[in-house]
Amino acid sequence: MTLIDQSYGTPADAHPALPLPAPPALPYPPPVPTDEERALLLDAFHEVATDPDQTFVLGRRTAELERRLRGRAQVADVIACGSGTGGLILALRALGVGPGDEVIVPAFGAEPLGSSVLAVGAIPVFADVEPDTMVLDVADTERRITPRTRAIVPAHTFQSMADMPALVELAARRRLALVEDAAIAMGASLHGRPAGSWADLGLYSFFPVKPFGMAGEGAVLLSDDPELSRTVRLLRDHGQDGVRRGIHHEQGIDSRFDEVQAAYQLARLGSLDGRLARRRAVVDHYDEALAPLRSGGLVVPDQGPDTSPCLYVYAVQTEYRDELAAHLAAHGVGTRVYYPLPLNRLPQFAPYAEHGPARPGADQASARHLALPLHQHMTLAQARRVTDAIRSFFAGPGRS
Structure with missing residues (x-):
C-alpha cells in the first residue's frame, strides 16, 4: 500500500536566511472522525431509531457483525460485548476463574489486565516482559506458576504479538x-x-483509537469452544439465554453490545482492510527508516518474516526517551508514553507487587518506551518527517 506523498514544506535549515514558517504540527492523537465516518454514524442512529423492531442492544445487527467477524478471525464463534475490560472479565468468568485462583498477566501493559483479575476475585501475578518486544516473557511466566495458578493472559503490546x-x-x-x-x-x-484465535478465548477491542475503533465502547470475544461461547453469551446478559427474558441461568453482568455501534461497524467493515493497509504502510516506513539506528541505541522490535505486526501503536525504546520526546516536540511531532509505571508498581496492585522475583524488562519498558504517531490518515511525508527528526536526534553529540 503506497501512502499519498504530500510534502510538508522545505526544511527550515535548507535556506537559513529565509524566515520560513514552521511546518504544521503532527499531533500524536489521530484526527477526529472524517465527514464520511460522521455520516455513517448518523445513518446508523437513524437506521436503528426508526427500525420498527426497536431493539437497541444484542439485536440482529450485533448478530450479523458477529457472523461476519468469524470468517476474518478464522474462529468458530465471535461474541460481542460492552467493552474490552468487560470482555476480559467475561473470559475469566467463563473459564471458571474465581476467588483464590492466580492469573498470570504481563507486568507491562494496560491496567485492566490486573483489575479484571481482581474483578472475579482472583489474584493477579505480574510476570516480566521481554526487553525488546515488551510482551510477556514465557520463561518468567513459567517460573511464577504455582499450584494456585489457573490461567495465563498474554497481551499483544504496541506492534508486537x-x-x-x-x-x-x-x-x-x-x-x-x-x-x-x-x-x-x-x-x-x-x-x-490471526491474532485473537490462538487461545481458549481471544479478545478484540473497538475502543475509538483501536485499529477498528468505533464511536464508543465495545469488544468481541473469539472462541472455538461451543461451551465457552454459550457461557460467555449467558454471562454478558445477566445470565439470560437470549430466548426467554427474566430467566437467569446464572449470575452474569451487563456487557451487552449496542445496535447503533453494530450498524456503524457493519457499514465500515468493508473498508477495514484499506485502513489497516494505510497503517501498515506507516509501520513499514518506520521499520525501514529506523532500522539503521538500532546500533545507536534505538530499540525497534524486529517482527520476523512470518509475522504481520499489530497496527495500533508504534513504540520505540531508548535510554534518551525524554530527550527524544522533547526533540520531536520541537519539530512539531507529538509522542506519548503509555505506561509510565509497570502494573506491579501501581498503588492499586501494591498487595500483589512483590509476588516473585524482580521484573527488569517491565521496568525498562516503562522507563524507555515512546510511541510515535500512527493512524490511517497519515501521509508518507508525515511519516518521513517523524523519522527525519529521529535521525537528526541520534546524529547529535554522544548519540551516534
Missing part, C-alpha cells in the same frame, strides 16, 4: 486456561494465524 505458540504449549503442558488479549491486534497474525 506475544509468543503464542510457546504460550499455547506452556498452558497445555501445565493444564492452564489461556486468554489472548488481542485488544489492539485486529489485522495482526503469526505464522498465518
